[in-house]
């Protein structure tokens with residue numbers, strides 16, 4: 261990554277008040293370099309400008325770090341690893357599973373896990389609605405945090421990912437403006453616990469984290 265862009269990344273990390281080591285910042289830069297390289301052949305993301313990747317992919321993903329506790333996390337429809345890979349780099353103690361139904365994307369994720377030496381990452385290729393049934397050869401693990409960005413409406417997310425959530429878990433959805441219609445469409449077994457405004461350096465437009473809690477049955 262060019263020096264000027266790396267500087268922009270460091271400033272963004274500072275503005276998010278994340279206390280990262282030099283090697284963590286280097287890994288974030290290496291991740292963007294890897295994404296740029298693989299994107300040419302694999303079409304992993306529509307964003308091709310590295311400056312935009314830093315803001316719209318890295319800093320946006322990093323804006324949720326402070327709102328995630330130490331529980332095992334599933335990133336549903338992670339695509340090229342967003343927000344999961346930036347989370348895994350900044351929080352090496354977190355057990356992070358990246359799930360996507362697109363084989364090209366999970367091949368990239370497996371490569372990224374190896375290249376960036378992310379021992380806290382597990383990659384699963386499959387559809388989330390089949391993830392627990394064993395249809396993809398997966399275990400029946402349940403997660404305390406099920407997150408997603410740009411995956412589906414809130415209603416579709418909770419319906420498709422319901423069986424992956426631990427009883428005391430939370431859905432954590434990254435959204436733009438507060439999606440009132442999606443909230444109104446939520447099924448009865450889940451409710452909004454909290455809506456957290458996110459502040460992403462150099463990004464215009466609102467961002468919010470929607471925390472959803474399954475009601476005790």
Ligand SMILES: C[S@@+](CC[C@H](N)C(=O)[O-])C[C@H]1O[C@@H](n2cnc3c(N)ncnc32)[C@H](O)[C@@H]1O
Nearest residue numbers: 337338339342360361362386387388409410411
């Ligand atoms: C728009 S992309 C978002 C990728 C990434 N989260 C991001 O923010 O850039 C949505 C991703 O969800 C995946 N996907 C769609 N339906 C899925 C399903 N039922 N189970 C798992 N992944 C799915 C797609 O393959 C795609 O990579």
